[in-house]
Amino acid sequence: MALIVQKFGGTSVGTLERIQHVAKWALDCQAKGDDIVLVVSAMSGETNRLLALAKDLSPASITPEYQRELDMIASTGEQVSVGLLAIALQAEGMPAVSYAGWQVPIATDSSYTKARIQSIDDQRVRADLAAGKVVVITGFQGVDGDNNITTLGRGGSDTSAVAVAAPAFWWVARRGPA
Secondary structure (H helix, E strand, C coil): EEEEEEEEEECCCCCCCHHHHHHHHHHHHCCCCEEEEEECCCCCCCHHHHHHHHHHCCCCCHHHHHHHHHHHHHHHHHHHHHHHHHHHHHCCCEEEEECHHHHEEEEEEECCCCCCCCEEEEEHHHHHHHCCCCEEEECCCCCCCCCCCEEECCHHHHHHHHHHCHHHHEEEEEEEEC
């Protein structure tokens, strides 16, 4: 039995039909006996739409407080995607659970809109995998030391997927830095 971590970008989860296709792919993998973790982006165009709303309210602001709020807003797109994907999996009879980055948790620094991952705690994810669930995690986001939602910048879902799949991050979360 292998652990498969697969990332699905905005186009792959851009419609309900595409989300159902991803769910069927995960079902096929789990039927082979594999543990599945899916890292998911916001639906195509959603992050741009959300950030445009903020820019319409305050086009020139670049304060840390403003950037914190941008991260709060931008992170919601991924949360919708993972919830929908978990529901699609459940509708197919597959036990599934979705998590935002702060729920895993994926610990980051406090560099809003361009945070860097520091560690990932694997306990919750591993317990769900052991219970036979597919785990669906938001890409692009984490949580800083003050429990603020942070985002990793454009392409951050790819970074999230690599970090979730990298054994070095799991080790840091369990034992602390070397």
